[in-house]
Amino acid sequence: MEVSREKLARYPFTSEAAEYIKARGLFLSDFEKPEFQVVVERAEERIREALEKGVVSYRGDVVADVEILSFPLALALVNSIQDNFLKHRYALAESERARRILANEEPRVVLEVARDALGWKARFVGSKLMYDYALDLGSYLEVASVFHHERWKLVNRPVKDGYVYLTSREFTRLIAEGIKGIIEDEIEASPRGRLPPKLGEVADRIRRLLSEKRPASEVTEVVKGRVVVEAFPPCIKSFYQALLKGEHLPHVARFAITSFLLNIGVEVEEVVKLFTRIPDANERITRYQVEHIAGLRGSKTKYTPPKCETLKTHGLCVEGGRFCGRVKHPLTYYRRALRRFGRVGEREKPELSEEPIQEVL
Amino acid sequence: MERGRNLSFLRSLFRKFYEENGALLETPSSMERREFGFLTLDRRIMVRHLSFEKKDELLEFIVDRVPSDCYRSAAYYMDPGAPEMSGKGWLGADLVFDIDADHIPSPCKEEHDRWRCLDCGEEGKGTAPDLCPRCGSKRIEERLWFCSRCLEAAKLETVKLLDFLTSDFGLTYDELKVYFSGHRGYHVHVESEALRSLGQDARREIADYITGLGIDPSMHGLLHLRGEDELSKLLECSSWAGRLMRGGYEFILEGSVEDFVRIGLSKYQASALVENRDVVLESWWKGGFLKSVKGLGRRGWAKVFLEAARREAALIDTVVTTDVHRLIRLEGSLHGKTGFRKTRVSGSLESFDPLKEAIAFNRGEVRIYVEKAPEFRVGDSIYGPYSDEDVELPTAAAVLLVCKGLAYVV
Numbered sequence: 001m002e003v004s005r006e007k008l009a010r011y012p013f014t015s016e017a018a019e020y021i022k023a024r025g026l027f028l029s030d031f032e033k034p035e036f037q038v039v040v041e042r043a044e045e046r047i048r049e050a051l052e053k054g055v056v057s058y059r060g061d062v063v064a065d066v067e068i069l070s071f072p073l074a075l076a077l078v079n080s081i082q083d084n085f086l087k088h089r090y091a092l093a094e095s096e097r098a099r100r101i102l103a104n105e106e107p108r109v110v111l112e113v114a115r116d117a118l119g120w121k122a123r124f125v126g127s128k129l130m131y132d133y134a135l136d137l138g139s140y141l142e143v144a145s146v147f148h149h150e151r152w153k154l155v156n157r158p159v160k161d162g163y164v165y166l167t168s169r170e171f172t173r174l175i176a177e178g179i180k181g182i183i184e185d186e187i188e189a190s191p192r193g194r195l196p197p198k199l200g201e202v203a204d205r206i207r208r209l210l211s212e213k214r215p216a217s218e219v220t221e222v223v224k225g226r227v228v229v230e231a232f233p234p235c236i237k238s239f240y241q242a243l244l245k246g247e248h249l250p251h252v253a254r255f256a257i258t259s260f261l262l263n264i265g266v267e268v269e270e271v272v273k274l275f276t277r278i279p280d281a282n283e284r285i286t287r288y289q290v291e292h293i294a295g296l297r298g299s300k301t302k303y304t305p306p307k308c309e310t311l312k313t314h315g316l317c318v319e320g321g322r323f324c325g326r327v328k329h330p331l332t333y334y335r336r337a338l339r340r341f342g343r344v345g346e347r348e349k350p351e352l353s354e355e356p357i358q359e360v361l
Numbered sequence: 362m363e364r365g366r367n368l369s370f371l372r373s374l375f376r377k378f379y380e381e382n383g384a385l386l387e388t389p390s391s392m393e394r395r396e397f398g399f400l401t402l403d404r405r406i407m408v409r410h411l412s413f414e415k416k417d418e419l420l421e422f423i424v425d426r427v428p429s430d431c432y433r434s435a436a437y438y439m440d441p442g443a444p445e446m447s448g449k450g451w452l453g454a455d456l457v458f459d460i461d462a463d464h465i466p467s468p469c470k471e472e473h474d475r476w477r478c479l480d481c482g483e484e485g486k487g488t489a490p491d492l493c494p495r496c497g498s499k500r501i502e503e504r505l506w507f508c509s510r511c512l513e514a515a516k517l518e519t520v521k522l523l524d525f526l527t528s529d530f531g532l533t534y535d536e537l538k539v540y541f542s543g544h545r546g547y548h549v550h551v552e553s554e555a556l557r558s559l560g561q562d563a564r565r566e567i568a569d570y571i572t573g574l575g576i577d578p579s580m581h582g583l584l585h586l587r588g589e590d591e592l593s594k595l596l597e598c599s600s601w602a603g604r605l606m607r608g609g610y611e612f613i614l615e616g617s618v619e620d621f622v623r624i625g626l627s628k629y630q631a632s633a634l635v636e637n638r639d640v641v642l643e644s645w646w647k648g649g650f651l652k653s654v655k656g657l658g659r660r661g662w663a664k665v666f667l668e669a670a671r672r673e674a675a676l677i678d679t680v681v682t683t684d685v686h687r688l689i690r691l692e693g694s695l696h697g698k699t700g701f702r703k704t705r706v707s708g709s710l711e712s713f714d715p716l717k718e719a720i721a722f723n724r725g726e727v728r729i730y731v732e733k734a735p736e737f738r739v740g741d742s743i744y745g746p747y748s749d750e751d752v753e754l755p756t757a758a759a760v761l762l763v764c765k766g767l768a769y770v771v
Contacts, residue, residue, distance in 0.1 A: 129598045130582075130591070137530055138555040141563035154566040155573060156580040158599030162531020165598045250562055313680050315561045 005064035007109075010101050012071035013094070013182055014117045021072050029196050031073060038062075042070035043077060044202050050093030051086075051206075051213045058101055075183070075190040077203055082192075084245045085277065086210055091183040099176035103169075107132070110172065118143075118178040122171070123163075131158065131165035135174070140164040143178045148251045227264050231337035233330045234318035235311055236260050246277045252306065252314045255293065259305040260330055262294045305330050363730075363769035368403055370727075370770040371763060374756070375402070375695055376427045378721055379420065385702065386423075387692035388416045390552060394437040394452065398688045399428035400697060409688065412442035429697030432688035435550075437557075446686060453557035456567070457689055459681040460518045461546035462511035473506035473735050506735060506765075507545045512715050515546040520710060521675035522549060525571050529600040539706040541715040543696030548689065548703070561685055568682040570601075573674035578666035581605060584651070584659045592648035601670075608669030610645055613638060624668045630657050695721055700760035716740065720757045727759035728752070729768040737761070 008017040031040050042062065049056045059067055071094075078090045102110055107124040114120040114135075121136040137159065144152045158165040166174065195203055232240060239257040242249055249257070254275075261271050268290050275286045288297065295302030307329045311317045327333040379386070389395050397419070398409030409432075413419040423431060434441065435457045439450030462470075476489035480498035489503045519539065526532045532551060540548045559567075569575055578584055581602045582595050595602045612620070613634065621631035633654050634641065641653045651662060681687055690696070690703050701719040717740050731747035738744070739758045751771060754762070762768035 125598075129594050131598060134598075136555065138553075138559065141556075141559055141566055145560070145562035145566050150575065150577055151580065153569065153575050155570040155576045155601065158581070158595070158602065159529045159570070160531075160598050160600050161528070163598075313683075314565070315683060 005068065006060075009060075009064040009067035010058065011098065011113055011117065012068050013098070013179055013186065014113070016116065017068060017071075021069065024069070026069070028073075028076060028191060028193070028199060032196050032198050036069075039066050039069045039073060040198065040202060042066050043073040044206070046070060046074040046094075047077060047086075047090060047206050048209065050090045051209055054089070054093055055096040055100070056093045058097055072186075072190065075187050076192070077195075077199065077206065079187050079190045079192045080195055080203055081207060081210070083210060084247075085214055086206075087184060087187050088246050091180045091187065094183050095176040095180035098179050099172050102172040102175060110168075110175070114171075114175050114178075117182060118175065120178070125165070129165065132168040133166045133171040134163035135166060135171065137162050137164060139178075140174070143174050143181075146177065146248050148254075227261075227266060228338060231334050231340075232260075233327070233333035233337075234323050235316055236305075236330055236334075238318055239316075240274075243274050243277055250314070250316070252311070253316050254289075255303075256305045256311060256316065256330070258290055258293050259303045260334075262290075262302070263304055263331060264334060268294050268296070366770045367763050371429070371700075371760070372402055372427050374700075374722065374760065375429070376424055378695060379424050379427075382721075383416075383420045385693045386416070386420065387705070388419065389433050389692070391437055392416070392419070392433075394439075394441055396434040396436070396438060396441040396449065396688065397691075398432040398434075399423075399426065400430040400432075402427055402429040402697070405429065405697075410442055410444050412440075423694075429695075431691040431694040433691050435687050435689050436685055451685065454685045454687075456551040456553065456556050456559070456564070457681055457687060458522055458549040458551075458571075459542075459546065459678040459689075460515050460522060460549075460676065461542070461678055462507060462515050463505075463545065464676050464678055465511070465514045465518060467511045467514045469508050469510040473508060475504040475506075477502050477504070504765075505545070506737075508735075509716065509738060511545060516710060516713070516715075518676045519547040519549065521673070522571060522677060523710070525600075525675060526551065529570075530567075538692075539710060540692060541701075541704045541706060541713070541719050542690060543694075543701040543703045543719055544699050547706075550689075561683055564683045564685065565679070568677065568679035571675050571677055571682075572679060573601075573670040574679075576601070576667070576670045578605060578663045578670070579659070581666075583666060584662055586648040586651060588649070589647045592646070604673035605666045605669045606645070608673040609665050610642065612665065612668055612672065613641055613645075621665075625664045626657070626661055630654075630661050633657060696764075698764050700757065700764045722756040722760055725756045726753050727756055728771045729754060729759050729762060730771050731762055731768040734762055734765075734767045 005020075008014070008020055011017060012021075030036060042059070046056045074090070078086055098113075102113065105113075110133075111122055111124060114122050118139070120139040122139075123134050125131060125134050140157075141154065144154075150156055154164070194200075229237070229240065236257055239249055239253045242253075243257065258271055258275075261274075262268070268287070271290050272283065272287050275290070276283055291297045293303045306314075308317060308321055308324070308327065311330070312321070321327070324333055327336065393412065393414045395412070396409065397411040397413060398407055399411070400407055408428075411422075413422065434454070436454035437452040439452060441449060443449045471487040474487055474489075475484065476487075477484045478493035478496060478498055479500040479502055481493060481496040483493050483495040485494075489501050492499060493501060523537070523539070526537060526549070527534070532553060536551055536553045538550045538552075540550070542548050581599060582591070583602060583605055586592055586595075592606075596606070616634075618628070618631045618635050621634055622628060626634065633656050637654045641650050644650050644653050651659070681689075692703055692705065694703055695701070696703060700721060701715075702721045704715070704719040706713045716738050720740060728751065730749075730751050731745075732749060734745045734747045736743060736745045737758075739755070739761060742755070742758075744754060744758050747768075759768070759770075763770060
């Protein structure tokens with residue numbers, strides 16, 4: 001059965017769309033030709049929308065081919081810029097685009113996308129059970145374990161016979177999350193060579209926009225001013241690096257690094273900035289959580305980071321603590337390491353922290 | 362001296378066992394993708410990062426080295442014999458559950474578990490404290506014992522676990538294997554294609570689901586029920602909702618005012634619940650219980666359901682399930698702390714008698730000197746208690762005391 005181009009335009013990340021695109025046999029250099037100008041413009045627009053609005057629009061008004069072909073081109077442009085924030089942000093904005101389209105689709109189409117794009121086993125159960133869809137347990141766990149709200153915890157979901165029950169809204173939210181992962185992979189897999197001149201100009205414009213939109217890039221400086229990142233224990237260091245790259249962290253890791261930083265004297269404001277590097281971070285919620293851990297809200301308890309044993313049970317300890325000696329708490333490691341750095345002659349110290357933090361780590 | 366005699370006694374028995382009963386040793390599926398590890402008998406050092414292509418090679422190794430305990434990875438690796446975890450190339454892992462009496466509060470522990478501070482000699486019964494109460498030392502030696510009662514408690518948890526795996530997760534009995542560990546509990550291995558590639562976070566979700574960690578009764582719809590119809594719809598798609606209802610029913614049926622106060626209800630609410638018990642139970646499965654007790658609102662009912670969750674959860678060791686690189690005891694091999702075999706429960710779990718079916722040494726008798734041992738059962742016979750005496754026991758019973766370090770071969 002021939003899949004309609006409209007459908008491919010709505011869901012350009014599916015394997016069907018990839019086949020269609022491949023069959024056109026295009027190279028990056030082809031996009032220099034005038035007849036592709038409109039595709040190049042739409043690709044640039046896609047990335048611009050991702051950076052400015054956090055969601056790519058669905059242009060039902062343009063020729064379907066423009067909507068289809070501008071997608072892989074945008075991926076190639078994003079990949080050529082080699083910036084983690086941009087990659088995550090773009091994947092997120094494309095997945096949000098898909099989520100909005102899916103919200104208005106028939107269950108049949110929603111299930112097709114879940115099956116074809118993600119390989120999920122799911123079925124429509126109608127409203128007779130107060131839920132709309134049932135998704136197989138393995139797929140649910142793979143996609144939903146990145147969410148940290150209690151509502152997504154498996155123990156708080158209706159589960160029976162290997163299926164997890166979801167409302168329509170929840171199901172499309174999960175599909176979007178799955179699609180985000182696929183798009184991130186597709187970005188990595190897209191061609192990354194020297195761009196032909198016209199595309200190079202587009203990439204330059206995106207780079208300029210990116211430097212305006214990138215949040216809180218001064219955060220490393222701020223943290224550096226108060227603390228010695230080199231003295232962080234390996235676990236905290238790894239969480240810190242992940243945050244700088246804008247990567248997801250499990251809940252316990254987020255809690256650990258937040259309470260750690262607060263305990264060694266980093267201000268709430270600075271910690272919040274660090275977290276807003278995660279592309280889908282909501283600043284209001286982040287601030288609330290950080291203030292809670294700082295003891296400014298709720299129970300007014302100032303929290304300390306979990307001890308090594310707890311981090312171990314959560315699988316967050318780096319190589320069983322073999323770099324840590326007999327330390328039992330991340331804060332102890334830091335204090336001891338500080339003393340060690342303290343022994344370094346005063347003159348040498350500034351040199352050490354002159355280097356950009358990412359390279360020191 | 363005595364220790365040396367014990368070691369050579371165990372070494373020759375264990376070797377003979379593996380020589381004669383190689384068939385009892387099970388090999389995991391895709392054994393060439395598994396990492397193997399062994400505890401040495403004399404110094405109890407872990408030798409790991411080993412791999413074997415065939416059962417013959419594995420058996421040859423075991424007979425040659427005679428380890429006290431044999432392990433294999435739950436994970437599959439590209440190169441299971443690589444010396445570093447990072448070089449192995451993780452391909453996936455079976456889902457593994459461990460139910461150990463250690464994690465189950467049972468009254469018999471106070472009777473038969475002991476500890477001793479290696480620094481000041483202070484002794485006590487029950488679960489060992491983290492620090493010695495007298496001198497504050499951390500060097501505490503545990504003498505764990507096990508009895509029919511704690512094994513029964515572990516079995517009960519295993520039954521609950523199997524219900525989670527089948528009714529909630531939809532696994533079939535073909536995908537599940539249940540084993541007695543050879544010591545204080547049970548292992549359940551799940552080999553399911555669909556779950557093999559799950560990472561640590563996803564496995565933690567499974568562990569939390571089974572232990573009920575983080576459960577919020579309001580999210581299961583029970584605190585906003587509008588009648589029987591809605592309840593039956595809920596029960597049709599949510600196994601936990603069913604558990605909360607069943608556990609809640611039992612708790613209210615059996616609970617006293619003190620029980621209800623213990624879970625956080627006020628004295629007034631607790632008494633009202635007891636006085637209206639019949640009305641509550643009557644309206645329970647009709648979904649009308651929410652308004653059946655005056656003064657008991659949603660927050661109160663949430664506490665009742667949290668208690669229900671505590672009763673219905675299965676007490677697995679969550680660390681084992683979450684760890685994707687875990688080594689687990691090799692199926693059919695001997696347990697170095699008891700001389701029992703890790704034994705497959707092939708028939709009904711309810712009627713399985715671990716202290717009988719896991720016996721590895723059926724023949725002969727051995728004379729041993731027992732320092733101190735509580736009463737215990739092996740097979741159909743009960744032995745002990747013993748204190749500083751010479752006794753002649755059937756091999757299995759003697760091996761148990763020797764493995765536990767309570768007796769010496771004479």
